Amino acid sequence: MGDLSLLSEISDAFTRREVDPSVTAVLPDLGAILRVQRGNTSAWAQAFRIDVLGVNGGQESYFIKISIGFHGLQALKGEYEATSAIYAITPDFCPKPIAWGSLHDHSDAHFYLCKFYEFSEDLPEPNDFCEKLARLHSSHSSPEGKFGFHCTTYNGDLPQDNTWCDSWEAFFANGLRHILKVREERAGPSPELEALCPALFEKVIPRLLRPLESNGRQVQPSLVHGDLWYGNAAVIEETGASIIFDPSSFWAHYEYEFGNWRPARNRFTSPYFEAYKSHIADWSDPVTDFDDRNALYALRFNLHAATLFPDNNAYLQM
Numbered sequence: 001m002g003d004l005s006l007l008s009e010i011s012d013a014f015t016r017r018e019v020d021p022s023v024t025a026v027l028p029d030l031g032a033i034l035r036v037q038r039g040n041t042s043a044w045a046q047a048f049r050i051d052v053l054g055v056n057g058g059q060e061s062y063f064i065k066i067s068i069g070f071h072g073l074q075a076l077k078g079e080y081e082a083t084s085a086i087y088a089i090t091p092d093f094c095p096k097p098i099a100w101g102s103l104h105d106h107s108d109a110h111f112y113l114c115k116f117y118e119f120s121e122d123l124p125e126p127n128d129f130c131e132k133l134a135r136l137h138s139s140h141s142s143p144e145g146k147f148g149f150h151c152t153t154y155n156g157d158l159p160q161d162n163t164w165c166d167s168w169e170a171f172f173a174n175g176l177r178h179i180l181k182v183r184e185e186r187a188g189p190s191p192e193l194e195a196l197c198p199a200l201f202e203k204v205i206p207r208l209l210r211p212l213e214s215n216g217r218q219v220q221p222s223l224v225h226g227d228l229w230y231g232n233a234a235v236i237e238e239t240g241a242s243i244i245f246d247p248s249s250f251w252a253h254y255e256y257e258f259g260n261w262r263p264a265r266n267r268f269t270s271p272y273f274e275a276y277k278s279h280i281a282d283w284s285d286p287v288t289d290f291d292d293r294n295a296l297y298a299l300r301f302n303l304h305a306a307t308l309f310p311d312n313n314a315y316l317q318m
Contacts, residue, residue: 003068003108007046010066010109011038014048023111026099027062029054039063044072044157049116061116063095068109071157076100076112078153082249083114085149085223089139093132094244117243119234123267124242126275129233132242133225133257134279142221142251147171149250155227156308158182162250168219169209171252172300173201179303187310208293211286212253219284221251227304228257229266255284259297263318 010020014036024030032053039047045067052060067076080100087094095114103109143150148171149162161178165171180197184190212219225232226248233244258276261268277283283290306315 006068006106006109007066010103010106011046011048014038014050014066019050020103020105020111022101022104023050023064023113026101026113027052028098029056029058029060031055031057034059042156044075062098063114063116065112066103066109067111071154071159073102073110074152074159075154075157076110078151078248079112079246081151082149082153082226082247083245085249086136086225086244086247089141089223090132090136092241093136094247114245117234118237120237120240122235123230124233124235125240126271127278129242130272130275131279133228133244134276137222137224137254137257140220140222142223145221147219147221147251147253153226153248153250155248155304158304158307160226160248160250167213168221168253169205169213172209172256173205176205176300176303177201179300179307183303183307183310186307187316190316193316204296208289208296209253211289212284217285219253222254223249224252224254224257225249226252226257227260228268229260230268253284255290255293256297258294259299260301262294262298263302 015038017033017036019033019036024033027050030052034051034053036051037049039049041047045065048064048066050062050064052062054060065076065079067073077100080097083094083097087097095117098113098115100112101110103111146164146166147168148164152159152162154160158179159182161175163174165174180193211217225244227246228244232246233242235241236243258273260266261272302315302318306318309315
């Protein structure tokens with residue numbers, strides 16, 4: 001997803017205000033480009049802020065992310081589609097997505113464009129943040145009531161298996177097997193991990209997830225952000241409102257979202273769990289299994305980290 005020389009070439013052009021025609025074609029109300037500033041850089045993408053002058057004299061700022069190659073294209077498509085799905089339910093909780101596509105002058109480079117916000121240094125206030133998150137999760141409008149998503153979404157440079165499924169247990173197990181497969185492709189085999197997998201899939205997952213869909217119970221699919229750690233949430237400086245971005249969404253059991261909150265590194269600690277719970281009746285039944293389900297969901301997020309950073313054995317040890 002990252003050809004560094006090509007990204008560098010594109011970055012240099014953008015910061016000279018030589019913005020690709022595919023981007024200028026979708027910038028709303030564009031009169032002139034005032035400035036382009038480099039933003040965050042990751043191993044798989046380069047971000048920019050584009051300040052523009054509108055045809056009627058107003059000024060606006062946009063966020064754009066550039067990535068390279070097939071996986072770069074699919075990742076940015078997934079980000080656009082996931083953000084669009086979140087925006088359709090909670091437009092006050094994410095940036096308005098504008099466009100995604102390939103650059104005209106570099107066909108192997110691709111972009112995602114949305115509204116730009118200035119963020120403060122604060123963590124989101126728990127009640128405002130969790131009220132919006134609970135509202136997002138409460139929209140049970142998945143196509144045909146299934147778990148999955150209509151395209152691949154990426155957690156960093158990690159493609160997720162979003163194949164539609166009727167059962168949450170089956171969808172979760174399929175997705176976890178996919179993550180394990182990608183981890184092995186990137187990092188090589190781990191006999192210790194492989195020895196743990198039969199019990200995980202044959203005993204732990206059925207024990208913790210099957211009761212959610214047994215004895216008359218059912219899981220209604222909720223749209224989750226999918227990678228909701230503090231680095232993908234912020235406070236808008238101008239308004240103080242909380243906002244989320246960079247999603248890797250699919251329709252899931254809403255509690256899946258909180259697997260990423262269990263590790264202390266992600267800074268959404270007990271006040272956030274308590275604030276969220278104040279907006280719902282209770283955790284899913286059987287409620288007594290909540291903590292164990294949370295540990296199971298956290299296991300997948302730790303495997304994401306072990307796959308994204310295969311050379312860092314500490315993530316695998318988690």
